[in-house]
Amino acid sequence: MTVKPSLNPLVALTQQSMSDVNKVILDRLQSNVSLIPQLAGHLIAAGGKRLRPMLCIAASMASSNNTTKSPESALYLAASVEFIHNATLLHDDVIDSSDQRRGKETANSLWGNEASVLVGDFLFARAFELMVETNDIWVLKKLSVAAAQITEGEVKQMSMLGQPESPLSDYFSVIKGKTGVLFAAAAETGAKVGGGNEIVCEAFYQYGLALGNAFQIMDDALDYGASDSQIGKDLGDDFSEMKITLPIILAWQDSSDKERKFWKRTLDTGEQREGDFEQAQLIINKYSCIKRTLDFASAEVEKAANAISIIQDSVLKDALIEAAEFSALRDS
């Protein structure tokens, strides 16, 4: 029996700096306007894996050949990336009218959409303040371009709603935007402030991009029950929000006319009834679309590992490769 890949080695190696990153995050959430740290703290304290800042820290350590600690500017950068990520989560929850996130009530359901929109904007602005503190124009350029690409990905995703006939290329362009580029920029700019040269920075960009894509593909598979250990968990959010993800596009391509009518009814006109989600899962499994989705994720993992093959071997490099494998083989 093979051992499942884990994030633990990367968590252990970045622990010291990540504890400093958390201090920066809490410090920069502060504001005279008390609703801001209250609302943002609710989301950020709920945690999540902190994968984006962790990659930023790890890339900075790998590039500076300091195996225990990252340079100080990487702390600002890592916090900045986490702020951008959380800003998009706040806005996503408003857009999807979500009630739950990370097992807690969402900020929009507790404080209203207005507050969530504004505090998202605050986090976004604070993220820029933090990255300015790196004093590195190259870093600022990369992250501001990434920020624009994220929103382009999200708008494109919205434009695809209800169109299961969308080509695969549209899906990959959406996930690169909404997820891949922030992972990519986190790793790339981490490498830069760690002292990495152009080749190392580009390697970490490609590593982050592929890992981020794998992470999102897996996310989209998990929403249709890709993992056996998901029993009892909430599934079907993407389906009820009529999002066009990889399992759906693959299923559409192989579907019969009758099945295509089902997809159009449930995902385009949005008429969803009791039992529709189970029916969607049946069609998806009939054409092995979860397995094929996971194959796409595995291909990204291979790209990620290849990308950083140029850096020196170390336990950190092994942990980075395992983190990429984890992204595509996780249960939640």
Place this chain on the structure above:
Amino acid sequence: MTVKPSLNPLVALTQQSMSDVNKVILDRLQSNVSLIPQLAGHLIAAGGKRLRPMLCIAASMASSNNTTKSPESALYLAASVEFIHNATLLHDDVIDSSDQRRGKETANSLWGNEASVLVGDFLFARAFELMVETNDIWVLKKLSVAAAQITEGEVKQMSMLGQPESPLSDYFSVIKGKTGVLFAAAAETGAKVGGGNEIVCEAFYQYGLALGNAFQIMDDALDYGASDSQIGKDLGDDFSEMKITLPIILAWQDSSDKERKFWKRTLDTGEQREGDFEQAQLIINKYSCIKRTLDFASAEVEKAANAISIIQDSVLKDALIEAAEFSALRDS
């Protein structure tokens, strides 16, 4: 009869560069995701006075002693400031559920709240991309701090909803955040890229802040019908949104118990009936609150003129002073 102050002299003096700024704006609205230029273009093409970028350009010209053209980086900066402003407008319209802006249907009423939130985020990110092109970390620092302060002002305004008993200091802190600091940063960073020294930059910061405050105070007065030439125009948006602005705070302070009950019913519990807005205007006028509001605006105009008293006399300086007067004495 005194002649009303006008923006025209400043418009004429900045015309050449502002036409270049408009080109940058249109160019940077482009995206492969067609909904973005469509939606953002709808708002930005509708125009408005372009007062913030105009001040940025004028400050850069005043500081570089070039009376016909601004330095190139001021063009990016001016476009960036206009993008930030329009991002906040898109999000404000979502928050206020507004149907009309600049005499046209709002983006949220045409494309939905989701698209408006995301395209607002896009404009915000694009604004940072633009300011990075100035290659000036000092400028980036000032603008990113301003961006965070804007959202703090907006959140604070939201927290004050329904509280007419709020102190004046809260009102001034809100308008400084939501309006003043962007005008201030536009003028200050314009001065910086024009080559202004620390004293000149600070002078333009204070000028922009005071002008922005005057502009917002006048906005708040106009919503209760401050100008005779407003007959037939829409009034009362702030009242129906239960916003606590200067005319309301001043009126509350002088109101009788019975009048205070009226304010609490209409602005706190939000029970508004036919004729309530006219009743609000009556109480406001009974205590001369529009006149006193305009006095506060005039005080800001004086501060603006004083702030730039240190720069060399020129037609541009005269136009800048007249622009500040215009902010506090306009009809719309």
